[in-house]
Amino acid sequence: MVGGGIFTILGISVAMVGVYTPLIILIGGVLACFAAYSYVKLGVYYKDEGATYSFFKKTFPASPFAASLIGWWVIFGYISTLALYAYTFSAYAISGFAFGDSELARKLVAGAVILAFTLINLWSVKGMGKVEDLMVYTKLVILAIISFVLINNGSTSLPVLFQSQTSVNIVSILIAASLTFVAYEGFQLVINAVNEMEEPQRNIPKAIYTAILLAVLIYFVISLGAILAIPFDDIIRNKEYALAAGAEHVLGHWGKELIIAGALLATSSAISGTVFGASRQMAVIADDGYFPSILSHRNQRIPTYAIICMSALAFLLVFAGSLQVILEFGSVTFLLVSLLMAFANFRIRHLTDSSTLVTLLSCAGLLAGTGFILYYEFANQPEQLVFIVAIYVVLTLGSWIYSRLK
Structure with a gap:
């Protein structure tokens, strides 16, 4: 989770709200904390590696369609984040080559990195864990260096940027903050490893809240350094690899290479972690009959076919x-799914020992975030809204068919 999101959302955020980018990252982090509250409470209560799907199924046992629907939605939400991070990886990986702006080249490289981490996850849990640890610790060091260097090479100041900033209304800020929600996606995957975790009662909340706070801190500092050191035009023009494109003029060749290395490590660990956690959830759903039964097959506890299916999709x-x-499909999906989790937690708040006020605030914030993105799509990019709605129609139909078959 930590680090990958900033490389994905920075260019799009600057294009939408300019100097307010660090602010929307903070607002997105608050929204993520509200979402995490219900996940932590339900995760500690149920201790089920099926996570989102299992929580909803157990909270509403009389509705097989509801269980199937949230299962399909959340799995395809994870598939969208795999695609998102793989695309970002490829944009940074080939940014220095003559064919760096080729869509086909980016998509082929994205497919190659998905294949690589599919094979790593099929290899072994312990092997994947060692690779993930190495990538996480290395990227955190690189991200800290990037933050320090960008801020120290700032060519302007916040007051100057605010003076030159064109008018941005509060709705635009809240829309952009809602879009950043997908950058915090990943904390839910902690719960998918509950069967391989020591002391889940203590480690689930510790891991989730620590990850979100670290992500907020890293994203905020890097976004602040980026807007101070890199001209907005450079960030917006090359939004798929904004940090690398702008940093070369500010930090030179080695600065650019360092940022590319950080981006590749950050997106790689996000891909690996998502394949690991989400494939286990997919296997649980398939075992219950809401996905093809072959996806529940495990080889030494590794859900082989679920991993392959997720990566292919x-x-x-x-x-x-x-x-x-x-990005927009992923954000809408995880906002909707998190809203349903908050509702489930509200339903059994007396069992999970949850605060009624915090749970209701979570529901309100997540509902508002979903509404802001849909409004933005309707007003500005209706064709993308049609594409997103079409995906939801297909997912809903598939979940309904499997719930009827069951």
Whole structure:
């Protein structure tokens, strides 16, 4: 989770709200904390690796369609984030080559990195964990260096940027903040590893809240350094690899290479972690009959076919959509799913020992975030809204068919 999101959302955020980018990252982090509250409470109460799907199924046992629907939605939400991070990885990986702006080249590289981490996850849980640890610790060091260097090479100041900023209304800020929600996606995956975790009662909340706070801090500092050091035009023009494109003029060749290395590590660990956690959730759903039964097959506890299926669908999504479409679909999906989790937690708040006020605030914030994105799509990019709605129609139909078969 930590680090990958900033490389994905920075260019799009600056294009939408300019100097307010660090602010929307903070607002997105607050929204993520509200979402995490219900996940932590339900995760500690149920201790089920099926996570989102299992929580909803157990909270509403009389509705097989509801269980199937949220299962399909959340899995395809994870598939969209796989596609998102793979696309961002490829944009940074080939940014220094003559064919760096080629859509086909980006999509082929994205497919290659998905394949690489599919094979790593099929190899072994322990092997994947060691690779993930190495990438996480290395990227955190690189991200800290990037933050320090960008801020120290700032060519302007916040007062100057605010003076030159064109008018941005509060609705635009809240829309952009809602779009950043997908950058915090990943904390839910902690719960998918509950069967391989020591002391889940203590480690679930510790891991989730620490990850969100670290992500907020890293995203905020890097976005602040970026807007101070890199001209907005450079960030917006090359939004798929904004940090690398702008940093070369500010930090030179080695600065650019360092940022590319950070981006590749950050997106790689996000891909690997998502494949690991979401494939286990997919296997649980398939075992209950809401996905093809072959997806529940495990080889030494590794859900082999679920991993392969998720990776293949992510590759197809990379080829079907642009970076912004994938980002918006992912944000809407995780806002909707988190809203349903908050509602489920509210339903059994006496069992999970949850605060009624915090749970209601979570529901209100997540509902508002979903509404802001849909409003933005309707007003500005109706064709993308049609694409997103079409995906939801297909997912809903598939979930309904499997719930009827069950």
